[in-house]
Amino acid sequence: MESAMIERIHAAAEVLRPRMEAFLSDFLKIDTENPPGRNYEKCVSFLGEKMRSLGCEVEYVEVPEEALDSLPEESKGFPRYIVVGTYKGTRERPAIHFSGHYDVVPAGGGWTVDPYGGLIADGKIFGRGASDMKSGIAAQIFALETLQHAGIPLKGSFVSSAVPDEETGGQPGMGYLVRSGRLTKENTDYCIITEPLDPDMICLGHRGTLWFTLTLKGVQSHGSMPSEGLNPIEGMRTLLERIDRRIRPQLERVSMYPVSPERSRKSTLCITTIQAGSKVNTIPDTCSASFDWRLIPEQSVEWAKGEILSICDELVREGVILEYAYTPIVEADPTMVDEDQPLVDALKTCGKAVLGKEMGINFSPGMDDQRFAVHEGGLRAAVVYGPGRLALAHKSDEHIAVDDLVKGVEIMAAVAAELLGTEE
Numbered sequence: 337m338e339s340a341m342i343e344r345i346h347a348a349a350e351v352l353r354p355r356m357e358a359f360l361s362d363f364l365k366i367d368t369e370n371p372p373g374r375n376y377e378k379c380v381s382f383l384g385e386k387m388r389s390l391g392c393e394v395e396y397v398e399v400p401e402e403a404l405d406s407l408p409e410e411s412k413g414f415p416r417y418i419v420v421g422t423y424k425g426t427r428e429r430p431a432i433h434f435s436g437h438y439d440v441v442p443a444g445g446g447w448t449v450d451p452y453g454g455l456i457a458d459g460k461i462f463g464r465g466a467s468d469m470k471s472g473i474a475a476q477i478f479a480l481e482t483l484q485h486a487g488i489p490l491k492g493s494f495v496s497s498a499v500p501d502e503e504t505g506g507q508p509g510m511g512y513l514v515r516s517g518r519l520t521k522e523n524t525d526y527c528i529i530t531e532p533l534d535p536d537m538i539c540l541g542h543r544g545t546l547w548f549t550l551t552l553k554g555v556q557s558h559g560s561m562p563s564e565g566l567n568p569i570e571g572m573r574t575l576l577e578r579i580d581r582r583i584r585p586q587l588e589r590v591s592m593y594p595v596s597p598e599r600s601r602k603s604t605l606c607i608t609t610i611q612a613g614s615k616v617n618t619i620p621d622t623c624s625a626s627f628d629w630r631l632i633p634e635q636s637v638e639w640a641k642g643e644i645l646s647i648c649d650e651l652v653r654e655g656v657i658l659e660y661a662y663t664p665i666v667e668a669d670p671t672m673v674d675e676d677q678p679l680v681d682a683l684k685t686c687g688k689a690v691l692g693k694e695m696g697i698n699f700s701p702g703m704d705d706q707r708f709a710v711h712e713g714g715l716r717a718a719v720v721y722g723p724g725r726l727a728l729a730h731k732s733d734e735h736i737a738v739d740d741l742v743k744g745v746e747i748m749a750a751v752a753a754e755l756l757g758t759e760e
């Protein structure tokens with residue numbers, strides 16, 4: 337990337353700075369809390385209109401009923417929408433696709449400002465979603481506007497999409513965008529998910545997630561004659577002991593991937609809910625518990641599931657429980673792509689040129705929409721880069737520094753110019 341090009345992008349972004357602030361502020365005023373998934377239609381219209389004003393071909397996709405199975409009860413009746421804006425340069429390919437999720441987690445308490453007020457103060461923009469991740473969507477759209485303002489004509493296609501429901505697993509959002517064929521290796525050369533993994537970091541992947549419920553079945557009996565029954569709470573205790581003895585030592589393995597924060601460089605397995613019993617003098621017939629297991633890139637869902645189910649099978653064989661049911665909630669393998677590829681090289685060079693320092697490489701401790709593009713869309717050139725800061729996500733008084741937003745726009749614009757090529 338030539339420094340003259342970086343200078344032009346920087347100058348254009350500075351001119352557009354007030355417009356970026358106002359746009360993100362208005363975007364944050366649209367309360368898109370998920371669950372349940374409010375104001376989605378209004379939100380995609382807001383984004384689509386902006387894309388159209390930049391000359392994009394805009395497609396609004398209402399996610400069909402059959403793709404909404406995974407929606408929680410409280411979200412039923414709230415329609416899901418995706419918006420895709422395609423701006424064609426002088427040629428169709430290469431194509432870069434930027435994508436972000438526009439749903440936000442509920443604001444919750446502890447705010448000193450209105451979470452949906454769009455306040456701009458002290459060089460920051462406040463609101464639920466300011467970091468995670470309406471700033472990312474704003475930045476991807478303004479990257480295109482910046483290139484146009486700078487008079488830099490692109491050779492390939494610049495695609496920008498916004499999806500719902502990442503905060504509840506992503507199936508109707510990015511999952512559907514990929515499965516409907518709108519983001520696959522056939523039509524896309526490069527993909528950047530604009531999640532907040534810090535403005536100076538390129539995120540190559542994330543840990544895997546295995547969320548499940550185990551329901552252990554026993555036999556009900558009077559509390560005075562426990563030998564007439566089979567207590568599934570005791571069964572759960574045995575299960576937890578065997579998890580400690582057999583699985584936990586294997587979780588001591590430290591990943592070779594730079595997952596951050598560093599404490600997340602190992603697999604973590606937590607029991608998060610437990611339910612059993614309704615009366616003091618009755619042995620209950622079921623005990624169920626849910627588990628949140630995060631897997632380092634060296635581990636797989638298949639392995640983890642095998643470990644837990646083999647213990648459950650053993651408990652049935654030994655007569656500790658009568659039977660059990662495993663109910664998956666999320667089964668997502670770890671995701672990682674190569675550092676050595678043109679997309680990452682472009683982010684490194686452009687990031688350094690804009691920020692004046694080396695970009696870092698990391699892996700996210702949680703999961704995000706990147707996995708759909710990689711595992712189901714078949715894209716190896718799919719990474720996460722966004723202007724927001726991870727530490728501010730899901731917090732009260734969430735905000736983004738306007739400087740971070742503008743720098744993010746400049747980096748995305750420069751990366752698009754670098755990878756798509758320019759007509760000059």
Ligand SMILES: [Zn+2]
Nearest residue numbers: 468469502531
């Ligand atoms: Zn997010």
